[in-house]
Amino acid sequence: MHMADALVSPAVAGTMYVCSAAAMTYSMKKVHLEVDTKKVPVMGVMGAFVFAAQMINFSIPGTGSSGHLCGGMMLSAILGPFAGFLTMIGVLLVQCLLFADGGLLALGANIWNMAFYGCFIGGMVIWRFMMKRSMSKKKIAIASILGCVLTLQLGAFSVTLETLASKITELPFAVFVGTMQPIHLAIGLVEGLITTAVLCFIYDARPELLWMYEEKEDGKLSYKGTVGVLAGAAVVIGGLFSLAASSNPDGLEWSMKKVSGSTELASSGIFYQIAHKIQAFTAILPDYSFKGSEAAAGTSFSGIIGGVIVAVVCLAVCFLIRFFKKGKVKNCE
């Protein structure tokens, strides 16, 4: 699908260069190659791999013909869409400058048709959507085939539009589209199957290499899940099990009763009276019940309210600690 220079007019070529350059600049910003130096050699070797793998012919059963790997989708599934897009640009540039495969003026159009759709639609939209929750061979197969077919269809459609906008051919739009799309549908299917086979092999052998793969240990809950379970447990224990709480005195009260004959010590003096008044005013649920009521609902309510207040206080303390830590780090810098 590499377009030759003769198929584009200067205006179309310039427009496509601008579009591709914008996508490239955005990807460069996202990937942070200047910071993450490790990515550069990986992208370079992966680009070389795509080039080498595309030289291997895979025979298509029952047809006698052969197909090859879908580069954009493969790179996105391993490097992610942004790094994959930059790598594909590198591959297309080398193909153009080394093998004259695709024109120099048409390079912008070729990047758009083959790298942009493959990485941004195939990788960022389809692969990301499919692998959002979990990864499986079935999902890999659907994402690869759907991604390859769709991106190749979009690429072929773009070739048609770019050629027609350049006023190169006398072919009517319908005829041109009717010729381009079915051929690329078949190619897309074959490329999708080859890409599926390779990605499934990687999933079996080294799944951590795939983009968006998250290793999940058995029985391990996510952060949200843990918070949810703890909140649920607090509500059940505070609101329901509190009704079955024993009315017998606790250890300290029991000891005091044994020593002094009462669970509470008699206190006198002005300070004790002031403290008692403040406590009577602030305690909205005295003795874990509504004021002036011995109803069981009061015990449940106080259990839940108590749990919520403790959680809020704990969170506030955590935020305060984090806030002071950040301040210290900034001062050090």
Added chain:
Amino acid sequence: MNKIRNAIYEIHHMDDMATKDQWVRHLHPLAKLFVTFFYIFTLVSFSKYDFGGVLGMGIYLLIMFCVADISLKRAARQMRIILLLTIMVGIANPFLDHQVVTKIGGFVITGGMVSMITLMLKGIYAVLASYFLIVTTSIEQICYGLQCLHLPKPFLTMILLIYRYMIVLLKEAERISLSYEMRAPGQKGIHWKVWGSLAGQLLLRSIDRAQVVYESMLLRGYDGTFQLRMKKKKTSTSVLYALIWILIFFFYRRIPVFWLIGQMMGV
């Protein structure tokens, strides 16, 4: 497998050609890049019926191929790759555009015929111009030129790595294909049952290699970029070369030289 072997051979051949000691090879890569780009730009800007204008653009190629001592026969091989789509697009023109342009001895030449030939000529010339650029400029020089245009250095490093490791991985792919062919004689291509494991093994080896490459680069003081430099700089010659050719293309595009010559000769 021949495909892979040919690709390896082509890469080595291009490398040898680009490192020849000749003044064209020592010109600044940006000058050659600009001239090639402007040449293709001028070429495709001609109308689809302007066969004469497009034909005249071949003079640049004739001169430069002679000066740089490049074989046209070898260059013609490159054309087979891109001509397929160009032919597919242009082949319908004679059937759809019946407007009579001229008659040569009773043979009617239609607009469709002219536009088809012009399109193919444009395709051939554009490929030959790109070929001239790539056999006279190594990939390191092109990256150096792109660096002068302020393209991000890590991106250029990645392109150089793709180029360097392409040969290594092509050789690895050739070994894999050869071993497979020897175990499955007479079979065309790789059987679908081993699609995943065959290319997957190559992929895993490539990723492991990338790790080793990165570690060895770090040991050699890699800081995120390669330092690209040119051995010989012929700045003034390069500027002159670019300026002359760009002016020629510009005036050739503005003035219909062939038409004027025809007028002078009274045709």
